Amino acid sequence: MNYFPDEVVEHVFDFITSHKDRNSVSLVCKSWYKIERYSRQRVFIGNCYSITPQRLIARFPGLKSLTLKGKPHFADFNLVPHDWGGFVDPWIKALAKSRIGLEELRLKRMVVSDDSLELLSKSFPNFKSLVLVSCEGFTTDGVAAIAANCRFLRELDLQENEVEDHRGHWLSCFPESCTSLVSLNFACLKGEINLASLERLVARSPNLKSLRLNRVVPLNTLQNLLMRAPQLVDLGIGSYVDDPSSEVFSKLKAVIQLCNSIRSLSGFLEVAPCCMSAIYPICENLTFLNLSYAPGLQGNDLTKLVQHCRKLQRLWILDCIGDKGLGVVASTCKELQELRVFPSDPFDAGNAAVTEEGLVLISAGCPKLNSLLYFCHQMTNAALITVAKNCTNFIRFRLCILDPVKADPVTNQPLDEGFGAIVRSNKSLKRLSLSGLLTDQVFLYIGMYAKKLEMLSIAFAGDSNKGMLYVLNGCKKLRKLEIRDCPFGDVALLEDMGKYETMRSLWMSSCEVTHGACKTLAKKMPSLNVEIINESEQLEFSLDDRLLVDKMYLYRTLVGHRKDKPEYVLLL
């Protein structure tokens, strides 16, 4: 391609959209590197500490869309202390100072401040899209700044963030001139909003396709909103409580029937099951149904609803649906690709939980299943082997047995053979989470068969360093490995230090890694940041090489030690 002018090559590159492909293209030769970097508009940074904003800006002057991820995944489960890091502020400051015309910012597990949001809203005249997932540190004041200042805002999507709600009028901060909204998701906000402002906003947003409401939006407002936005494709219902004999409810029933574009339904944060029948008419078009935040719906209600959803591709549900309910899903939802079953009470499964039976039924009935997240209270090898026979397309397989080291209840055996069958028959598996009683054997299987595996999560498993070594040696595509409470130690950690340069990160907590081994690793591998998170008060003692490390997080980086670490993090 040397004999094509740059503009032609650039035009060809326009068709290359995946980050991986663009990264590969940039490595071919200097000329391609140059063309690629000037034409690149979207950049994904999986670990915000792997590069600095300055280097990002220097390399990609045409940047329009940035995705950043901050804290390690286990931060979701309270394993990472507060203030560990992941601050977006330096990024926004650096971008604001530059000439980058940022239009889209997507953040996951980062700390966002109101000041950052305000700076963001004022620095980029063409800013269109803000997506915050599992972030924290901001209040509705920051959200108000975005609403007020981003004149061409299309997307404001707040997913599962911890937002301090000042019950302000953030919604009223959208100016009357703002008519560009396509997607508005504020389901995670806890506070009151001005309902009249909401109705006016929706009324003047003809392009609105996605609307997810929070718990305080009542049913009569929902009815008004749907009347104004029958073109919605994605709806998240806040409160869904009314008397089925009321006039408002009849109006709602009528209006819902007109919303035949809705393909995705979620919410029901507060729900009266007797009102669910109004939803049935739109169920037959649904491809995504998320009832995982609707504990007000019992197993029967869920089953009745699901029976109408023949075209469903993705289902997120609570385990109160039960094995029988999953059987109904299996016989109804033949197009199902993704299933997530969450525990309705993480600490007390009681009688409502699902078991291996539900999963087997799903695997038999849903041949297109490729993504699973399943919290259950037991699993058997036989069931997993059956699932592996029925389903060979899994990309994501995450199984969580609520009791951390539970064996197969029928045979009392570890679940090695079951998971082994899964990895053997699902050659495209990219993500795997294990649970239950497991020995080194399961890791032998994973190393042998899970050749495409990119992310592995392990807890309370294995017998010895061999387990970890099987994985590190066998899984050539491994990018993220997170381990807690396993008997893996220095031998495994240090066997192949170069491996970590091919990975994004490694997390090990409550394992058997010593301080000395971490120091050795950090010394030999300058391209890695090795962080020790030490929450005990005896910081002086932590300098002893022989002491076990409580939490270690290491990641590859191009820019050395980060400057914003808290006191309890030791950077080796």
Added chain:
Amino acid sequence: MEVGVKMGMKGGGDEVGGKEKEKMGYEETELRLGLPGDGEVVRKRDFSHTVDLKLNLISTSPTDDKDKNIVPSHLDPAKPPPAKAQVVGWPPVRSFRKNMLATQKSSGSEDSGEKAAFVKVSMDGAPYLRKVDLRMYKTYQQLSDALAKMFSSFTIGNCGSQGLLKDFMNESKLMDLLNGSDYVPTYEDKDGDWMLVGDVPWEMFIESCKRLRIMKGTEAIGLG
């Protein structure tokens, strides 16, 4: 509570890095809480820096007797799992989701009507006591499993400071484990007498139990 630097170091301090930690033979020293006469040991996987506790109680309800062997609930499919396991960060559910569900439940839940029956539970050697609500359980097996989880949480996961974990594991306690002494669950009844858990029907037990004590087997000889 003393925190020793020695705690949690590898095999006697003579190996540094590089060498696999010597297993301390936890299979043999596994703690068992068994009533006298109970010979069945159900082995659980060990991981070398924790200790398993199991309470084996003779159950009096017919549905519990699936086998002649006592099966801890995690191996018995008919049992609901014990309540309130307290391992940090487990199950792996996003805090946002946990908090949200908790809020939704508390605003929607009704009073069960029955009074709670909280009693203190002490275990010989543990640094502090716990409390359990006996009305949360329907059988001895459920109570047994909940207690096992409660006290094994000293050793599983993050206890807030390494010191707590390591102190519990210090040498004298280890020697007890190595000597293979069993633990016996006992309770103080309304009359102030110390009784062996498991003799009377469950309902009667809840009514009369004032506190629980998990004793070292060597001290429990007079009760059997």
